[in-house]
Amino acid sequence: MPEALLEAAGLSRRFGGLAAVDAVDLRVERGAIHGLIGPNGAGKTTLLNLIAGALAVTRGTVSFRGADITRWDAARRAQAGIRRTFQNLKLFAEMSALENASIGLHAGTHAGIFAALARTPAQRAEEERIFARARRALEFVGLGGDAGVAAGKLPYGHRRLLEIARAFVAEPALILLDEPAAGLNQTEAANLSRLIGRIRDAGCTVVLVEHHMDVVMSVCDQVTVLNYGRKLAEGRPAEIQRDAQVIEAYLGRGDAPPSKHALA
Amino acid sequence: MYLAELLAGALAIGCVYSLVALGFAMIMRATSIIHFAQGELLMLGSMSGLSTLWLLPKLPAVAVLICGMVASGILAVAMEFLVYRPLRLRRVALMNVITATVGMSILCINAARLLWGSEPLRYPELFSTSAYRIAGVPVSPQLVWIMAFGVVLMGLLQLFLKRTRTGLVMQAVAQDAEVAQLMGANLTRMMLYTFAIAGMMAGAAGVMFGSLFFSFFEMGFLLGIKGFVAATLGGLGSLAGAMLGGILFGLIETFSAVYVSSAYKDAIGMVLLIAILLFLPSGLVGLWKARG
C-alpha cells in the first residue's frame, strides 16, 4: 500500500447541533490527486477547512507525514507544507499578482524587521529569490503577463489561477483546491485539469473539492464522496460513477448525478 | 442612609450612561459607525434644555427634557442627512466615516463654545429640594426623577421597537439591511429614524446630566466615551446590553470612586473595558446567551 501523506481519523465538526462533518476517515496517498465530491452542503469545504486548520476539530485527529497536527493552527500547517485555495477567492486585492504570489513564500523565508531595515545582503538576496520564484509560479499557472496587475483588477478566471499560484509557489507537499473550476467555462476548465496534473507532476499531492465532474473524473486518482457530512463512497473515478448509492444521493437531492457530462 | 443616597446617585448617572450607550448601539447596529459626535449630541441637548429654561423659567422639568430631546433629535437628523448619508452614498471607507464623525464632534464643540461660552453653566433647580422619603430613607427628588425619566424613556423605546411597525422594520434593517430592503424597507428613512432616536436619547441624557451637575461645552467628550464603554460592557451593538451596561457602569464608577480611589474612578472603568473586550468579547449579553 502506498504511503499516506495525510490521514484523518473519525474527523467531526459540529456547528451547534448540526454535524457538518461526521466521523470521516480519509487517507490521501502521497503523489495522488484525491477528489472530494458530494451534493451541496455535504461538508466538503468544512472538511477542507479542518485539514487546513481554518476550523477547529470537534472530534477526531488529522495527521500529516505521520505527525499529529490536529491542534496546529492554520499558519503552522501552511508552514509544514499544507497550502490551500479558497472557493470564494481570498486574494490581496490591492497587491499586484506578483506580490500575491510572493506572500505564498512568507513561511519558507526568514528576513525579519531588522534585516529589512539594514537591507543586509542576505535580505536582498532573499528578496530576489522570492520574486524570482513568485514569477516562476505565475508563469507556471499561465499568468506570466499579469505580474504587475493588481489582483482586484484581474479578470475572474485569472484570479482563480492566481489563487492556485499563491498556494503552489512554495511547492508544498499537499495542496488543497477548493472548487477551483467554479465559474470557469469549458476551455478554462480543461486548462485547469491540465494544470492540476502538472501540479501533481511537480511533486505536490492534491486534494480537490469540485462540482465540475469533467475535471474530477479526468484528473483524480481517487475520489471520496461525502453526503450529509458522512463518507458515502470511496474509490477510483470509474467505480464512483457506477456506485448506486452515489447516484441516489445526487438524484435524491435534485442535483445532477456525477456522470461524465454533468455540470453541477 | 449614605449608602442609599450613593446607590440612587449611581443609578441616576447609570441611566444617563444607558441613554448615551443606547444611541451608540443603535447607530453601530445600523451603520457600523462609531459615532464620535454622540457625546456632543448630549452636550447640545443639555445646552438647548438650559436655553429654553432661560427663556421660560417656569417650564416643568418634563418639558425641559422634551426640549432637549427634540433639539438633539433634530441635530442628529441633520448630521445624518447632511454628512453621513452623503458619505455612505459615496461608499467612503468606514475609517473615513469615523474620522468625519470626529470632525463633526470638533465642529459641535466649538460651535457650542461660541454660542454658550466656555464657562460651566448651572441648571436652575428643576425639582423640589426637600428630600423624598422612600421606605424611611431620604433620597433627593432629583435623583428619583432622573431614574424615573430614564426608565420611562427606555421603556418607551423598547415598546416602539417591539410593538410598532416602524420599530420592527428598524430592527430588521439593523440585522440585515439587504434583506430588509428586499422586503421593502426604506433604508434612507430608517437611518434617519435611527439617528433621530439616538439623538433624542442623548438629548435626554444631556438634560438629566445638566440638572445633576452642570452644562459645559466640553462635557460631551468624556460622557460620550463613558457611554461608549457602557455600550461595550453590555455587548457592542446590543440594545438590552447597552441599557444594562450603562447602569452597571454607573454603579461600578460610583462605588469605586468612594471605596477605591476618586482620582482613578475613570481608570477602573477603562481597565474593566479592556478586560471585557479581551475575555468577554460579546459583553454581558454574550455571557447570558452563552449560558442560555
Add this chain to the structure above:
Amino acid sequence: MESARLKRSLTGIVLLALAALPLFEPHQFVLHMLSLVAISATAALGLQLLLGFSGQLSIGQAAFYGIGAYASGLLSAKLGMPFIVAFFAAGVIAAVVSLVMVPITRLTGAALAVATLGFSILVYLVLKNEEWLTGGSFGLMGIPRASLFGYVLAKPAYAYLLCVAVAAAVYLSLLRLQRSRFGRAINAIRQNEDAARACGVKVTLLKSQCFVIAAFVAGLAGSLYAHQVRYLAPTDFTFWKSVEILIMVVIGGMGSLFGAVLGAAVVVLVPEVLREVGDYRMLIFGAILMVVMLFGEGGIAGFLEQCLRPFSKPRA
C-alpha cells in the same frame, strides 16, 4: 520617468529643501512650528504602519507619545541623563509598555479602537495623578534642551534639524519595512487575514510587532516633543491627541507614508493659519475634516498621486 523613481527623487528634493531651510533664517516661530510638524509627523508615521499598513485602528497613540515624553523628560531632568540616552530610552520604554497591551491586538475593528482608547485614558490618569513622579496637573518643568555629543542644541534651527532628521530617519526606515517581506505580510493581513494565515503568516505575531513598533516610534516622537517644548502637562496627552494623530493619518491618506507627513503638516499648521479667524478656527477645521473625508477618499496623498499621474509611467 518611472513612478517609483519619480517619488524617490521628489522625496530627496523635499528632504534637501527642509534641511536647507534654516539657511534662509526664517523666524524662530516658523522653525518652532515646523519642528512640531516633524514631531507630529513622526508619531503619525508610527500610526501609519499600524493602521495604514497592518489595518489596526488605534485611537490610543497619545498614550505611547505621552509615555515617551515623560520618560525622556524625567530621565534628563531628574536623573541628568544625556539627551541621546533619554531619547532612545523613551522609545524603548514606550515599546515595553506596549508589550503589556499586546494581547489586545487579538481584537479587531471597533473593539481594538475602544481598547486602545481606554488605555490612552488610563495613561492620562496616571500622568495626572502620580504627582510624585510626573508633577501631576502642574506639569513637569525644567526639561533641558536636546543636546548631541555634549553640544546643547540651543538655536531653534538646530532643534529643528534634529526633529527633521528623526522624522526623516523614521520615514525612510518605514519605507524599507513597507517594501520588505514583513511589509508585504502585514499588508496581506490587512487585506485578508484568512488568506494570510493560509500562506503561513503568523498573523497575531506580526500584528503585535506592528503595535510595538508604532509605540516605539510614538515614544521617540514624545521625547522630541519633551525637549522641544520643555514643559509637559497631562493635558498634552489626552484622548484628543490620539484623535489628532489619527486625523493626520486619515487626512494624509491611509497607507501612504508621505501622506502621514502631509497630514501632520495640515493638522499642526492649519489651525495656526486660521488663527486670524480666532474663535472660528476649530469650527472651520472640523468642517474641513468632514469635507476632506467626503471628497478625498485617498487623502492628500491620493489627491497628489492623481495630479502626478500624467507625469509618470506606470510601473511595469
